[in-house]
Amino acid sequence: MTYDYCIIGGGIVGLATARAILTARPGASLILLEKEDALARHQTGNNSGVIHAGVYYAPGSLKSKLCRRGARMTKDLARRHGVAFETCGKLIVATTPLEQERLAALETRAAGNGLSYKRLSAAQLRERETHITGLGALFIPDSGIISYPALCQAMANDIRQAGGLIRTGAEVRGIRRSASTGHGIALRGHAIHASNLAVCGGLQADRLARMAGLDIRTRIVPFRGEYYRLADKWNSRFKHLIYPVPDPDLPFLGIHLTRMIDGSVTVGPNAVLARAREGYSKTAVSLRDLSEIAIFPGFWKMLHRNLGPGLAELSNSLNKRGYLKMCQKYCPDLQLEDLKHGGAGIRAQAVSAHGALLHDFEFADAPGAVFVLNAPSPAATSALPIGEMIANRLFGGTDSAASTQTEELPA
Numbered sequence: 001m002t003y004d005y006c007i008i009g010g011g012i013v014g015l016a017t018a019r020a021i022l023t024a025r026p027g028a029s030l031i032l033l034e035k036e037d038a039l040a041r042h043q044t045g046n047n048s049g050v051i052h053a054g055v056y057y058a059p060g061s062l063k064s065k066l067c068r069r070g071a072r073m074t075k076d077l078a079r080r081h082g083v084a085f086e087t088c089g090k091l092i093v094a095t096t097p098l099e100q101e102r103l104a105a106l107e108t109r110a111a112g113n114g115l116s117y118k119r120l121s122a123a124q125l126r127e128r129e130t131h132i133t134g135l136g137a138l139f140i141p142d143s144g145i146i147s148y149p150a151l152c153q154a155m156a157n158d159i160r161q162a163g164g165l166i167r168t169g170a171e172v173r174g175i176r177r178s179a180s181t182g183h184g185i186a187l188r189g190h191a192i193h194a195s196n197l198a199v200c201g202g203l204q205a206d207r208l209a210r211m212a213g214l215d216i217r218t219r220i221v222p223f224r225g226e227y228y229r230l231a232d233k234w235n236s237r238f239k240h241l242i243y244p245v246p247d248p249d250l251p252f253l254g255i256h257l258t259r260m261i262d263g264s265v266t267v268g269p270n271a272v273l274a275r276a277r278e279g280y281s282k283t284a285v286s287l288r289d290l291s292e293i294a295i296f297p298g299f300w301k302m303l304h305r306n307l308g309p310g311l312a313e314l315s316n317s318l319n320k321r322g323y324l325k326m327c328q329k330y331c332p333d334l335q336l337e338d339l340k341h342g343g344a345g346i347r348a349q350a351v352s353a354h355g356a357l358l359h360d361f362e363f364a365d366a367p368g369a370v371f372v373l374n375a376p377s378p379a380a381t382s383a384l385p386i387g388e389m390i391a392n393r394l395f396g397g398t399d400s401a402a403s404t405q406t407e408e409l410p411a
Helices: 012-024 062-081 097-112 122-128 148-161 202-211 287-294 297-305 307-318 320-328 379-394
Strands: 002-008 030-034 090-094 118-121 136-140 144-146 165-168 174-178 182-187 190-199 219-230 241-244 256-259 265-268 339-351 362-366 369-374
Touching: 002 012, 002 182, 012 030, 012 148, 012 190, 012 379, 062 144, 062 148, 062 379, 090 097, 090 122, 097 136, 118 122, 122 136, 144 148, 148 165, 174 190, 174 202, 190 202, 190 379, 202 219, 202 339, 202 369, 219 287, 219 297, 265 339, 297 307, 297 339, 307 320, 320 339, 339 369, 362 379, 369 379
Parallel strands: 002 030, 002 190, 030 165, 090 241, 190 369
Antiparallel strands: 090 136, 118 136, 174 182, 182 190, 219 265, 219 339, 241 256, 256 265, 362 369
16 A cells, blocks of 8 residues: 555644645545554643643744744634634733743743733732732733644544545554655554655654654653642633743743633643653553663753752642642632542653753654654644644745744743
8 A cells, every 4th residue: 555645643743734735735645644543642632722822932933933823723723613612811920029020021022922912910910810819910812722632533524535544543663765665654464655754753753763764862751741620619710721930941831720621620730750651640650661761861961950840840749739839829719629630641752862851843854754853832732834834844845934943931
């Protein structure tokens, strides 16, 4: 079986890439392979469902451009397919003088990105959200919420209607390229061939790249983000998404209150080292995953750099009261009994050989192939333009936005 295009990975980035290819190349033969028995089972299906507006990213950066365009495209696609979403707005709340300074930097970024925003005083914050306290806040009205798995199903329908084939339960066992047959993709018991290949493997991104023979220096280090669901009495008490001011030294946005599209409210996530790339329970362990982390020098350098924050996150994971204390910084009315079990997600965090946490999107090109090596937040929001960018690279385009840029939050 030979196809014009093969996409590996049935998360939101893989689906967006397949959809973009078939939109630009109607009639092309395309197959998308997903190793799980359903689409969007990992990062896409276990995130907070936020449509980010793009406030955190440096004006002119790749993240900024893709996020702002992606937010518009996500909402447009949802409208066309009847996927529920809500533009409820986000409040980024400062609770200390240092966070007030960082909030001013975020306000500058919001202006540079052309976003609508409003700086709120403590009294104005309290007027908007009676259960939230802080020294002030930045209001971003264009942030929203959606079910990304539902959006993925809409994209899957588009792909099938355009003639694309989606195969679940199709774990890739090998990737080889030859000049005569293109890319050979080994599956259980058989193989397929494709002239062009896009690998959007998420938690398995580095392994798939090495399987294809790429000499990459980054590795995926999985971080487990634990959520609590708030007691039902809180479901109608918040009007907005409530975020803390992020630490510029970390790629995580901190523990936040998230209104979900089903009406519930979650609080989280934290960020603790996961002992299995795809193990969502606290007791999940993969010896293979742990051994790969242990022999990667970049992990130990990263651990040394971030030991203090890492220990704090681990403490909050083990101690529910510590987790609650983080939430009470801006929502003092929350009590221990309000935190109900809510599950977890795992973030595929790319780490360099020097121990740096990679903040931005990262791609690698090979003849007739594109590999997504790092797709951190806001990848879900940005998935549709990322898919177009990957498609353009496969078509031989020279999209200047494709060059990766590492942009950190200002101190």
